[in-house]
Amino acid sequence: MAQKPSIPKGTRDFSPNEMARRNYIFDTVKRVFQIYGFQQIETPAMENLSTLMGKYGEEGDKLLFKILNSGDYLSGVDSTELIQQNSQKLTTKISEKGLRYDLTVPFARYVVQYQNDLVFPFRRYQIQPVWRADRPQKGRYREFYQCDVDIIGSHSLLNEVELIQIVDQIYRNLGLRVILKMNNRKILAGIAETIGEADRIIDITVAIDKMDKIGIDKVNEELLLRGVSSEAILKLQPILNLSGDNIGKLSQIEQVIANSAIGMKGIDEMRTIFRYLASMNLESEIQLDLTLARGLNYYTGAIFEVKSKDVSIGSITGGGRYDDLTGIFGLPGVSGVGISFGADRIYDVMSQLDLFPKDTISAARVMFVNFGDKEEKYCLPILAALRREGISSEIYPDPDKMKKQMNYANRKGIKFVALAGESEIQEGMINLKNMESGEQQLLSAMDLVATLKG
């Protein structure tokens, strides 16, 4: 046997009924984005590496797919460099393009480039694949689709609130039960400032995360082990023990970080957001979660993450406020906030919960059986008429055995089969068979249209 063809690790083919379901997600997301007044853009699959590098932290740089320069890509490299085998150094010489890692950074680049043409605050959405050279596993792919919405050019917290409403609306439309977790980078910075150890903030969030599992004593032990001073740990106790509703939690945090200006700003931001939300009738649970840190290092204010309540697959949506992403590209002082829906994970969750509507199939509604030349001639105008009426329809192309043709329709999930042989032609009628019930009725062309439309 010839060697089996395959596709790269972490990538997938999408067959017709997967596409129908994926489009159901994309359509739902898109519709909500549009209702909220966002406009669509697209950017190239590849960007200059200079645009991408250094925006996603150290890890991110490693996970970038790099594209080999065209032509003789070794021409600018001398042999000593080759022998040294310093891949990092070599990379910059043989590769100047990379596949996009997310949609936010290319968007920032886009905004800077078109700053004179855009109307600010600019509301855009973007639905495109991104690539990460990650190790694939459950719910993790090397090529996956993100659906981004961002508002850039406004500091208003109303934008955060709108994004939360969008999240709520989309998951309500999809029928998914989710929990939206929120945190604020400024609060994290305030905590770090308060205990005087900015670089310990990660250890602290990890510790808070373990509270449920191992209890406060063990957490304190671990903090001490990780080098946090006992004085700082003492200060942290109210934060480790956070309880109550979001507003209550904020008050408890406030007591700890009252001396940190930036921290208090974060508290203030969150209070404002929660105040807005209180008057809105949201279905999703919103939860302040201090362990939410988000690796992307460009976030500066609120950060979001959405998880499915019923399937454990990591976050299915994430985002946050970034105050100066365009600054790196030469346009300082432009603040934005955005959020990204992971279409592929949403798909996985919905599949597992069997939440797709049953009629999300792409097959034609009706198929004409092919009995031969004469019958074909009779059917073709009727077929054309159905299509003019917007009824998706097809005719089997060969006069094969009936069994084969019926089987074809059945397997494709075509709901109706139209039969017109000698006797029907004589009467000027069509026999329409419902493939689900097996019932058959003799109809005129006009009645056929009406029946299929209904």
Add this chain to the structure above:
RNA sequence: GUGGAUGUAGCUCAGUUGGUUAGAGCACUGGUUUGUGGUACCAGGGGUCGUGGGUUCAAGCCCCAUCUUCCACCCCA
């Protein structure tokens, strides 16, 4: 990057302590049925058992290497 599994027909998988010509279901082709699918029955095609070495009279099965895919950690959508 670290750790653990996996690989047998197009797909999902069986295959006993190593023992002749390697199996099932689904799918495919043909037939029972020349105008009726999804439910029945019969027949057929399709595999150098991931690859390369080794042990053995004998390897799908044991050993080594390598590749692939999957799962967990890290990080993320």
